[in-house]
Amino acid sequence: MFLEPHFKGQRSGWIEVICGSMFSGKTEELIRRLKRAKIANQKVEIFKPKVDTRYDDAKVVSHDANSILSVPIEHSSKLLELTDGINVIGIDEAQFFDGELPEVCQQLALRGNRVIIAGLDMDYKGKPFGPMPNLLAVAEYITKVHAICQHCGNLATHSYRISNEGETVVLGEKDRYEARCRTCYHMGNILNLKVAEEKKEEKITNQQTLL
Numbered sequence: 001m002f003l004e005p006h007f008k009g010q011r012s013g014w015i016e017v018i019c020g021s022m023f024s025g026k027t028e029e030l031i032r033r034l035k036r037a038k039i040a041n042q043k044v045e046i047f048k049p050k051v052d053t054r055y056d057d058a059k060v061v062s063h064d065a066n067s068i069l070s071v072p073i074e075h076s077s078k079l080l081e082l083t084d085g086i087n088v089i090g091i092d093e094a095q096f097f098d099g100e101l102p103e104v105c106q107q108l109a110l111r112g113n114r115v116i117i118a119g120l121d122m123d124y125k126g127k128p129f130g131p132m133p134n135l136l137a138v139a140e141y142i143t144k145v146h147a148i149c150q151h152c153g154n155l156a157t158h159s160y161r162i163s164n165e166g167e168t169v170v171l172g173e174k175d176r177y178e179a180r181c182r183t184c185y186h187m188g189n190i191l192n193l194k195v196a197e198e199k200k201e202e203k204i205t206n207q208q209t210l211l
C-alpha cells in the first residue's frame with residue numbers, strides 16, 4: 001500500500017500517479033488518499049475531464065460525510081484557476097485530458113500542491129493512453145494497480161474491448177470491456193468464442209441430463 005512521504009518543514013508539492021487497467025480500483029485508491037487528507041483538515045477536490053459523462057456533473061464521488069466534490073473541466077489549464085486554497089488536488093480519468101496536463105501538474109506541484117492523478121495507462125489497443133506516459137515520467141510516486149483477469153484469474157494489466165467500436169474513446173464499463181492479463185488479452189476474440197462454445201456445450205449437456 002502507498003504510504004505518504006513524510007516531510008518535515010518542506011513546503012514543495014509533488015505528483016503521485018495511480019495507473020492500471022479498467023476495474024483495477026484506481027478511483028477507489030484516489031479517493032482513499034484524498035479522504036485521509038480531508039480527515040486531516042486539508043482542502044481537497046477532484047477534477048475530471050468533461051468527456052467522462054458516465055457520472056453526473058459535479059457528482060459527489062463517495063457517499064458518506066467525507067464526500068469529495070468532483071468537478072468536470074474542459075481543459076487542464078482550468079486547474080490553475082480553480083485550485084486556489086486547495087491543498088490536495090485529485091485528477092480522475094486523466095487519460096482523457098489534453099497534452100498540457102503534465103506541465104500543469106508540474107506547475108501545481110511547484111506551487112506546493114500535492115497532486116494525485118488516476119488514469120488508464122493503456123488504451124484498449126494496449127498503447128500508452130493520452131498524457132499518461134508523460135505524467136508517469138514526471139511523477140515522484142507511481143502506483144500501478146491491477147485488476148483480476150476475467151478468464152484465468154491472474155493479475156490483469158489490459159483493458160479488452162468486447163464491443164466492436166473502433167474509436168479509442170468509447171465510454172462504458174462491464175458491457176464493453178474486460179480486464180485481462182497479457183496472455184488472455186492477446187488471445188483476443190478466440191477466448192470469447194471459446195467461452196460461447198463452452199456455454200453451448202454446457203447447455204446441451206444440461207438438456208441431455210433433463211431428458
Ligand SMILES: [Zn+2]
Nearest residue numbers: 149152181184
Ligand atoms: Zn488471463
